[in-house]
Amino acid sequence: MRIEVNPTGTHTHKGKLKLRLDVYPDPKDRTYKLHYVRVPTRPFTEEEERDPKLAEKVPREWRVNPCLCHFVEVDEDTTPAQLREIIHEVFDPATLDEVDRALEVGDSHAVAERMHAKRRTATRVRGASAIAAANARLKGVDVGDDYRRPRRNG
Amino acid sequence: MLATITVGPGATDRDSFASAPGTVIAKGNPANASGALTKIELWAYSNITNLKAGTFSDDGSDKYTPRDYETIGTVTSGSKQTFTGLDCDVVTGDVIGAYWPANALERCTSGGAGSMYKVGDQFGAGQQTYSAYGAGVDISIYGEGSTPAARTPRHGFSIFQTPAVV
Numbered sequence: 001m002r003i004e005v006n007p008t009g010t011h012t013h014k015g016k017l018k019l020r021l022d023v024y025p026d027p028k029d030r031t032y033k034l035h036y037v038r039v040p041t042r043p044f045t046e047e048e049e050r051d052p053k054l055a056e057k058v059p060r061e062w063r064v065n066p067c068l069c070h071f072v073e074v075d076e077d078t079t080p081a082q083l084r085e086i087i088h089e090v091f092d093p094a095t096l097d098e099v100d101r102a103l104e105v106g107d108s109h110a111v112a113e114r115m116h117a118k119r120r121t122a123t124r125v126r127g128a129s130a131i132a133a134a135n136a137r138l139k140g141v142d143v144g145d146d147y148r149r150p151r152r153n154g
Numbered sequence: 155m156l157a158t159i160t161v162g163p164g165a166t167d168r169d170s171f172a173s174a175p176g177t178v179i180a181k182g183n184p185a186n187a188s189g190a191l192t193k194i195e196l197w198a199y200s201n202i203t204n205l206k207a208g209t210f211s212d213d214g215s216d217k218y219t220p221r222d223y224e225t226i227g228t229v230t231s232g233s234k235q236t237f238t239g240l241d242c243d244v245v246t247g248d249v250i251g252a253y254w255p256a257n258a259l260e261r262c263t264s265g266g267a268g269s270m271y272k273v274g275d276q277f278g279a280g281q282q283t284y285s286a287y288g289a290g291v292d293i294s295i296y297g298e299g300s301t302p303a304a305r306t307p308r309h310g311f312s313i314f315q316t317p318a319v320v
Contacts, residue, residue, distance in 0.1 A: 008203065008227030014241065020227055037232030043257055044200055049173040055200075065230045071239030108236050109158070112193035112298060115238040 001029060001096050002144035003087050007135040015124040016073045017134060022066040030104035031067040038062050067103050070115055073122035076130040080141050087143045090118050159299040161185040162250040163266060163292035165234050171199035171258035172293050177276035179210055179218055179251035179284060180293050182267030189301040191242040197294035198231040199258040205229050206277050207252040209244045219281040221248060250297045253277060259293050266292030
């Protein structure tokens with residue numbers, strides 16, 4: 001699994017700053033087959049949007065989608081190093097394995113409960129520029145190659 | 155004990171798509187309880203940017219009032235996308251909806267519970283009158299959450315309860 005900050009989801013809600021973490025499956029993961037998909041290479045034109053048969057003619061490409069997009073509350077002065085710690089804490093190996101197993105069989109209810117149990121709280125946002133500042137500081141953060149899941153048994 | 159809240163017709167791969175008319179409300183499967191949505195699922199037909207999703211109160215006519223929403227951001231197409239870590243307020247009878255400025259969500263054109271729409275981003279706009287988006291149209295959106303935690307007494311005793319004399 002590879003986990004990346006997706007800055008398009010950064011927002012404030014109920015006074016707290018929330019970051020979106022996208023979880024991408026690797027080929028060895030169970031959910032990879034569900035999210036390795038063939039999709040249009042470009043947005044549709046207005047004409048294509050009106051006519052599904054035209055839209056079907058738009059060239060397609062293979063791409064890996066996130067298997068899960070999870071929002072975490074963070075303090076507005078969170079550093080990249082602190083965010084990496086948060087990611088490792090929220091997405092510990094057992095949680096990632098449970099997410100992969102549950103989503104493979106469509107049990108997103110179990111995933112939501114697991115992730116709800118992993119929720120963390122942050123301090124209230126003080127300034128209106130918190131979103132832009134957080135994105136500028138944290139958008140490059142990802143956890144992937146250095147992340148090792150436990151071996152699967154069977 | 156916590157009860158599960160569900161709202162929305164379901165995020166599935168459907169036979170058509172809903173391009174961006176503004177804010178779309180799915181009438182199917184109104185919320186069965188009050189609390190907060192912790193998960194929203196979406197299935198996009200083409201990559202969507204800047205999507206917001208949230209709940210609306212339904213006054214029984216064509217008027218809906220946004221209750222709460224969260225910014226989701228991009229929604230990639232081709233597979234069901236699951237968003238967790240949300241805390242979106244919902245009240246029994248609420249419906250779920252979304253605003254996206256371009257591209258399309260999956261939808262069915264018949265057999266659904268119906269959808270309503272209004273041009274533009276209506277989250278934060280207060281009560282508005284919506285137009286029918288199609289009598290049988292469902293868009294691919296679904297929310298789930300839980301009711302507020304019951305006041306679980308510590309060690310088996312409530313602060314309002316006198317322990318039995320044994």
